[in-house]
Amino acid sequence: MEAHTALQFVPRAVSPDYQSDLEGAAMGGRTIDPAPFDGRELGEDFALLRNPLQEFLVFGGMMVGRKDIDTLLGATTSWEKFRDSAALLLRYGADRLRYPRGTRLLMGNAMAARLLKSALDRNIALRTQTAAVKLIRDAGGIAGLEVERDGARRRIGARRGVVLATGGFPGNASLRAEMLPYADQHYSMAPAGNAGDGLRMALEAGASIAADNIGNAFWTPVSVMRTADGREIRFPHLILDRQKPGVIAVNQRGRRFVNEATSYHEFVEAMHRAHETEPSIPAYLVCDANFLRKYGLGLVRPAARSLQRFLECGYLVSADSVGELARKLDIDAATLAASIAEMNNAAVSGHDPAFGKGSTAYNRYLGDATHQPNPCLGPIDKPPFYAVRVFPGDIGTAAGLKTDAKARVLNGDGQPIAGLFAVGNDMNSIMAGAYPGAGITLGPALTFGYIAGLELAGPSQPRKP
Secondary structure (H helix, E strand, C coil): CCCCCCCCEEECCCCCCCCCCCCCCCCCCCCEEECCEEHHHHHHHHHHCCCCCHHHEECCCEECCHHHHHHHHCCCCCHHHHHHHHHHHHHHHHHHCCCCCCCEECHHHHHHHHHHHHHHHCCCCCCCCCEEEEEEEECCEEEEEEEEECCEEEEEECCCCEEECCCCCCCCHHHHHHHCCCHHHCEECCCCCCCCHHHHHHHHCCECECCCCCCCEEEEEEEEEECCCCCEEEEECCCCCCCCCCEEEECCCCCECCCCCCCHHHHHHHHHHHHCCCCCCCEEEEEEHHHHHHHCECCECCCCCCCHHHHHCCCEEEECCHHHHHHHHCCCHHHHHHHHHHHHHHHHHCCCCCCCCCCCHHHHHCCCCCCCCCCCCCCCCCCCEEEEEEEEEEEEECCCECECCCCEEEECCCCEEEEEEECHHHECCCCCCCCCCCCCCHHHHHHHHHHHHHHHHCCCCCCCC
């Protein structure tokens, strides 16, 4: 891809596998990131790119990575950080004179932009605002696609085949209810437009959805803020707060149920398990004033100037004592106090005997390296105390169409449907819903997209009239 497209990658030297305590786990070298991209290279087509989540932008439209956050927060601590912070802000200021947001693109937005640039460079026709409605079939297999735009339908022929890559079904309420646990209290972070269109069309053509996964989605805990004007703002608790020293997760009995620093996927698996015996959906992340000021919590950013809007809408719950906080959360005060005391003892010893927070390389990688004796364990003792409710959610679905090693969609008899391919979250997870490391959706999506392209371009794929 680096040789033939605009897609470029940067390796992470240090990035432990999520289950870094298992035999065969790597401490780095497996994860690669898209290189930053200058969105100005897209010209007018920059507007085609979906905006990042607003909650992950600073100053209203500036993308930042982990290194940028450290640089900006430490701007007054060294000349190098001041210089780099100034450069970031000047670039962003110049962008906002011409664009609705910053054009320095990072992470997934950079990858999407680089893929878009690659398509534009090859004059590939892009039909936006166009809904895929139905696959066209003939005696030889899939012959095209029926689409709709502005209320009008048209048919597009496919001489070699159709590739489904519609993002799975997180936006489909009926499929969520059928395939995801506790769907009535589940919040997806995936685009609402990922509504299972590819799966629906493939099922109509004789395909089937895999039914033997460990789980049918890639989980993350999500907090939800409902604003006075009726908006709902969701925040995925991925890597920014749970792993840091001085926060615990408790269920509705006030008991811890999970290693807070585990992966976002495993965190929600623990919520599901705990809820079978005690009410654990929603659960609560609990911290003190020192933690909130230094690390933030969910939508509350570090060193926030005001907490008023978070408190007024009930997103953030505050109290001057642990007992008062328990009363506001309607959980047992003695149990919550005991859970906090347990964490405070662990913070002193550097060892969490209950759940092992900070015991693995992955935990410590996302903790605070400057905090000792354990980068993930800290006291909760400085009032006021705070809590945020978290619900099970996802960043995409894992259950998808049964395919073979060439990304060809299989029918009920396990045979390829001629001319039909599926990649990304429309293809069933190659890990059967497990989540061992970063990129478990993006890596297979790129890989099988490439494989499907080779198959479609190869001589074995017959051309159709």
